[in-house]
Amino acid sequence: MATLHLDNVQIHQGLQSLLSLDTAIAPGEIVTVMGPSGVGKSTLLAYIAGFLSPAFQASGQVRLDDTRLDTLPAEQRHLGLLFQDPLLFPHLDVEGNLAFGMRRGGERRERIRAALASVGLEAFARRDPATLSGGQKARVALLRVLLSAPRAILLDEPFSRLDAALRDEIRQWVFERVRDHHLPTLMVTHDEADARAVGGRILTLTKPDGSGNLYGREYGAPGS
Template identity: 55%
Template sequence: MNDSLILKQVRIQLENRCLVGVDQIISPGDVFTVMGPSGSGKSTLLAYVAGFLSPTFQAEGEIWLGNRDITHLPAESRGVGLLFQDPLLFPHLSVAGNLGFGLPQHTPNKAECIERALEQINLSGFGNRDPATLSGGQKSRVALMRLLLSKPCAVLLDEPFSKLDTTLRREMRDLVFSQLREAGLPSLLVTHDQEDAQAAGGPLIEL
């Protein structure tokens, strides 16, 4: 069983103006949604949880994964995965290289693991392809699978569907949320899209 992602009295300030204040326990398999217009500081919240907060902001509060305080850990040791607006497949690696990039270093049978992952997203045989030749939907699926292969303990979603067209958006939404639920990961979604929030189905706050 996975741990919960716990945001304890998190407050982020910019020049003494409070941008975000959150106090929330996100259970495994749940998606907690933070809604707000652009510039409201929701991406800043993600940066703080992921470990990239720019020093211009002042943040207080703690972030826990189960009984582990990760507030001061470097980003790579937090076990917090991130899905961006863009798929951001590394252009210098093949599709398989991208999937393998996130695999924990001592994974046995990496190649087999990658091949199975490709099958899971209906892209068997795409391993050697140049990521630039994939369609938008295929790229998003590879990005999601790369995230899952890195075995995160929690996932952050930064408006991951906003750049997709309507039909693709619905498809990706279903895929992402079902995969996260299946993996039992606590997730934090920031978005300005009402439909995203509904599909996520978890607790919600608006900024």
């Protein structure tokens, strides 16, 4: 269990300042970054995860406790990412998808089967991902992230493609899992319902004005 620190993180595109953020996310805490398209929400996640486009410039430290992440290549940061699309590999069955990010070992198959059973998908190990429903794909995508043993989770609008009937169910399921695993979690979204469902701190960003200044505000849990 570690705390994710974003120490004076600043992101620019040319001469334009996109965002400035200084915060810490405790184990099991979910912090939401909100704002319209174009304020740099997904760009922030890209910097934290280690695949920021050369079109952007960034400064500031990203740490898990005392371990600097911003100086490490992406594959050594041990961060889990969940996107709008499940991004399951079409050439692998469900078990193959879940095994992809796991270390090889004798107990790997047993862990996969136990994970599938925990979400009611124990009979789906050999299924083609294309045959899964939207909710089933979302569950498999998160299981794949958790089985890779990440030290923190980044959520990039992961519920936006789900229909209304599934959205609240999958959202609460995801939040429960990351809290159960005591993972510091940063979610970016433009949807207020997602932010309310988390019930934690909200960092709200708005587009810069003509001077290039970014306006933002941090809130506590909704209703606090």
